[in-house]
Amino acid sequence: MKISVGYLYPDIMATYGDRGNVETVVRRCGWRNIAVDVTELRLGDPIDSEALDLIVIGGGGEAQQRLVAPDLCRVKGAGIREAVALGAAALAVGGGYELFGRFCQQERGAELRGVELFDAWTIRQRAVLGDHYGTISEARADRAIGELVVRWGARLLVGFENHGGGTYLGPAAQPLGQVLSGHGNNGDGFEGVILANAVGTYLRGPCLAKNPALADFLISAAVTRRYSAADLPPLADELEQAAHDAAIRRAVEATRAGRGKLRRARFAKAGLAPARHARCTLARAALRLSAQRPGGGSAHTSGVRARSGARR
Amino acid sequence: MTLSSAGVAGVSLAASARRALAVSAGKAARSGARRLRRGNGTAIPGQVALTIDPGALAGLVGEITRGSVLVTGSNGKGTTCRMLAHVMRDAGLHPVVNHEGSNQRSGLATTMVAHSTPTGHLPADGQAIGLFEVDEGSLPEILRHIGRPKALVFTNIFRDQLDRYLEPAYITALLERAMRRLPADTALVLNADDPRVAYLAPDLSNPRIYFGMEDTDAGRGAADPTSDFPRCPRCDGELSYTCVYYAHLGHWACMSCGLARPRPQVSVTKVDLAGPSSTSLQVVTQTADIVLEIPLPGLYNAYNALSAVAAADRCQLPDRSLSAIEQITAAAFRMEKVRVAGHDVYLALAKNANGYTEVLRAVLGDRQPKRMLLGLNDFPGKQPDTSWIWDVDFGSLAGLVPAPVVSGNRAADLAVRLKYAGWVEAGPWTDLAVEPDPVRAFQIALARTPPGQPMWVVSTSDVLLQVRRWLRQQGYVRALWREQRGPARWQA
Numbered sequence A: 001m002k003i004s005v006g007y008l009y010p011d012i013m014a015t016y017g018d019r020g021n022v023e024t025v026v027r028r029c030g031w032r033n034i035a036v037d038v039t040e041l042r043l044g045d046p047i048d049s050e051a052l053d054l055i056v057i058g059g060g061g062e063a064q065q066r067l068v069a070p071d072l073c074r075v076k077g078a079g080i081r082e083a084v085a086l087g088a089a090a091l092a093v094g095g096g097y098e099l100f101g102r103f104c105q106q107e108r109g110a111e112l113r114g115v116e117l118f119d120a121w122t123i124r125q126r127a128v129l130g131d132h133y134g135t136i137s138e139a140r141a142d143r144a145i146g147e148l149v150v151r152w153g154a155r156l157l158v159g160f161e162n163h164g165g166g167t168y169l170g171p172a173a174q175p176l177g178q179v180l181s182g183h184g185n186n187g188d189g190f191e192g193v194i195l196a197n198a199v200g201t202y203l204r205g206p207c208l209a210k211n212p213a214l215a216d217f218l219i220s221a222a223v224t225r226r227y228s229a230a231d232l233p234p235l236a237d238e239l240e241q242a243a244h245d246a247a248i249r250r251a252v253e254a255t256r257a258g259r260g261k262l263r264r265a266r267f268a269k270a271g272l273a274p275a276r277h278a279r280c281t282l283a284r285a286a287l288r289l290s291a292q293r294p295g296g297g298s299a300h301t302s303g304v305r306a307r308s309g310a311r312r
Numbered sequence B: 001m002t003l004s005s006a007g008v009a010g011v012s013l014a015a016s017a018r019r020a021l022a023v024s025a026g027k028a029a030r031s032g033a034r035r036l037r038r039g040n041g042t043a044i045p046g047q048v049a050l051t052i053d054p055g056a057l058a059g060l061v062g063e064i065t066r067g068s069v070l071v072t073g074s075n076g077k078g079t080t081c082r083m084l085a086h087v088m089r090d091a092g093l094h095p096v097v098n099h100e101g102s103n104q105r106s107g108l109a110t111t112m113v114a115h116s117t118p119t120g121h122l123p124a125d126g127q128a129i130g131l132f133e134v135d136e137g138s139l140p141e142i143l144r145h146i147g148r149p150k151a152l153v154f155t156n157i158f159r160d161q162l163d164r165y166l167e168p169a170y171i172t173a174l175l176e177r178a179m180r181r182l183p184a185d186t187a188l189v190l191n192a193d194d195p196r197v198a199y200l201a202p203d204l205s206n207p208r209i210y211f212g213m214e215d216t217d218a219g220r221g222a223a224d225p226t227s228d229f230p231r232c233p234r235c236d237g238e239l240s241y242t243c244v245y246y247a248h249l250g251h252w253a254c255m256s257c258g259l260a261r262p263r264p265q266v267s268v269t270k271v272d273l274a275g276p277s278s279t280s281l282q283v284v285t286q287t288a289d290i291v292l293e294i295p296l297p298g299l300y301n302a303y304n305a306l307s308a309v310a311a312a313d314r315c316q317l318p319d320r321s322l323s324a325i326e327q328i329t330a331a332a333f334r335m336e337k338v339r340v341a342g343h344d345v346y347l348a349l350a351k352n353a354n355g356y357t358e359v360l361r362a363v364l365g366d367r368q369p370k371r372m373l374l375g376l377n378d379f380p381g382k383q384p385d386t387s388w389i390w391d392v393d394f395g396s397l398a399g400l401v402p403a404p405v406v407s408g409n410r411a412a413d414l415a416v417r418l419k420y421a422g423w424v425e426a427g428p429w430t431d432l433a434v435e436p437d438p439v440r441a442f443q444i445a446l447a448r449t450p451p452g453q454p455m456w457v458v459s460t461s462d463v464l465l466q467v468r469r470w471l472r473q474q475g476y477v478r479a480l481w482r483e484q485r486g487p488a489r490w491q492a
Helices: A019-030 A062-085 A095-099 A136-141 A212-227 A238-269 A275-292 B003-035 B044-052 B056-062 B077-090 B105-115 B136-145 B168-179 B299-314 B319-327 B353-364 B387-391 B411-420 B438-448 B461-473
Strands: A002-008 A035-041 A054-057 A089-093 A103-105 A111-113 A120-124 A144-152 A155-163 A165-169 A177-181 A193-195 A198-201 A304-306 B068-073 B094-097 B128-135 B151-154 B187-191 B208-213 B239-246 B249-254 B266-272 B279-284 B289-294 B334-340 B343-349 B371-375 B405-407 B432-434 B455-459
Touching: A002 A019, A002 A062, A002 A212, A019 A035, A019 A054, A019 A212, A019 B387, A019 B411, A054 A062, A054 A212, A062 A089, A062 A095, A062 A111, A089 A095, A089 A212, A095 A165, A095 A198, A144 A238, A155 A212, A155 A238, A177 A238, A198 A212, A212 A238, A238 B411, B003 B044, B003 B056, B003 B105, B044 B056, B044 B105, B056 B105, B056 B136, B068 B077, B068 B136, B068 B299, B077 B094, B077 B128, B077 B299, B077 B319, B094 B105, B105 B128, B105 B136, B128 B136, B136 B168, B151 B299, B187 B299, B208 B299, B239 B299, B239 B353, B266 B299, B279 B299, B289 B299, B289 B319, B299 B319, B299 B353, B343 B353, B343 B461, B353 B387, B353 B455, B371 B411, B371 B438, B371 B461, B387 B411, B405 B411, B405 B438, B411 B432, B432 B438, B438 B455, B438 B461, B455 B461
Parallel strands: A002 A035, A002 A054, A054 A089, A089 A198, A103 A120, B068 B128, B068 B151, B094 B128, B151 B187, B187 B208, B208 B266, B343 B455, B371 B405, B371 B455, B405 B432
Antiparallel strands: A103 A111, A120 A165, A144 A155, A144 A177, A193 A198, A304 B432, B239 B249, B266 B279, B279 B289, B334 B343
């Protein structure tokens, strides 16, 4: 069995260890004896929509976005849309997520045309790299930075977010999940976007390593596209789960430590889940997760061991 | 005396009284902080002095007879400073160095307060020269106080502490804006191998001195996986490399506009990375050609020695003093060696992707398996992101560390990273231990190390600070003033 991964702009869109997402897919496939053929797609390289089973693009700042946007639009856009329409999976993170929408606003209001895969667009409240920031703390204050916890169906996704843009979804777009802690798309309580097997998200970390469920969703979609069906044997994910649980615990602690007030207010303002409810959901989820593991939260349990071979 | 000159005298008298008060209050704060066991007080004394007299730092630095040299950049500025201080002392100068203070504004002020007399002046010393390590993010602020440095040394610019500094593009823009304030005679000592540094503020007419590696045998040939692939600093085009030393440092040229690495005036013509504890390099300047044997490992330390030589050359220090660089000893956490229960234990700080990679390469470069405790921690509210560990080149070193122990409040993330880099399933002994508590992790790692064999602790700061505190309590190491400081203040 073999799937084909197209990795977009590995030399440009690779902030925040984003190449780790591709590494995660390759390893998790390898442990299941699925071969992975990774094609690095740089500026000028076309997309073979028939051949690709999974398309991955990482994040980047405005300078990187300006560099790749024309190429994404003219050279690769149609191929990406076609591949997804044919059932291919896709993961777009951060700056790449913003560019997979209709347009993405840059500093001083200029707009970059996107791939138009997602019915979404990104507005930058204020410039991030503009000259008007005298100090780092000024520049930092304009960004959404911190742990992000998202409810995705029956599961939780965790990650780190750091973005200066707010992404808004059009009527045709479905958010990936609901924000339990953090900022998400634009503070309206939702995070990311999902269209068939294509996922756009602000989750970093890199997100697939700490969210094996999301990784397996994409792998399963890619295998299904190639072989019409996928039956992925489960892997021993103790280490991944421990990192996942630790991220949730950090978010819960941050919520308890007072910054939660702001968050609760934001939930209430958005008229979504009642604020208290959102917090309880998060705490309950964390409790449930720690109850599932013998001996409570495993990240703080000493001597968690992974023996050779990742198969259970 | 006319009325107006009396007024001027009165003002200057008031100013000098204020300076004296600021210095005295700063000194009092320093001894108070020490007595309260709040460490040496590396920021508070400076803060106190600057609150009383905002001009204290500028005034006191202005009294340094032979002017000041500032060293800034992402990695290596501390070691470069300490190497340069050895050369200066050997040349008969008396460097005023901020080894004690932090590398931000208040830390520099603390250093100056410590060197001043209670009357608010530096003791008259014709051989005094300032040598300051400056946090790259603080350079604009520092240049407002130290307006006329003799030389400004830039070691390199890496993507570092992303959530704090945003991006290299932001940092270079910040530095360039600050550099516009420099007087025309301040020399810029620049790393030719770093395209971001080499092309800083190209329109300034200041003298530019480039340093770089010429020994292509020490290069990695192809692109380094830890590189963040900077684009051409002039036209944003793609850069091509004929030789990569590490990350994005190497012999670069732009494929679009033809901008290329400038020819360095000070260069390393031969480097021999002798092993996990020393390096030999041949350095050539316009007047000197010397071989330095430095007791520190890794290509990054060769770069540190190179930038120190370039700065010394620019300051016209005698060539015979350059060999004083060999007197460098490992600073705390810079491959610092501690003898513990029959083992040589090396403590090495790795604070970002390139630092982590280069430390591991320095230790494991001989491809001999070694015992290791690896740590990762974040600073909640300051630097919560640790995704940079995915840019560390663990992959090529898989199988070289039997039974690694991982620690720190982000140990779980590091364990996942090692698993996906193939560290868990490669080699015969791959039992990975995850222990967030640094002291317990250290004990596990030590117990796993066969008798008499060395062990390395490679980590971000918090794990190292806790291990070292425990080592001090056990009597293995001396107290360290830095140990008392909060980890978030840890200086690079």
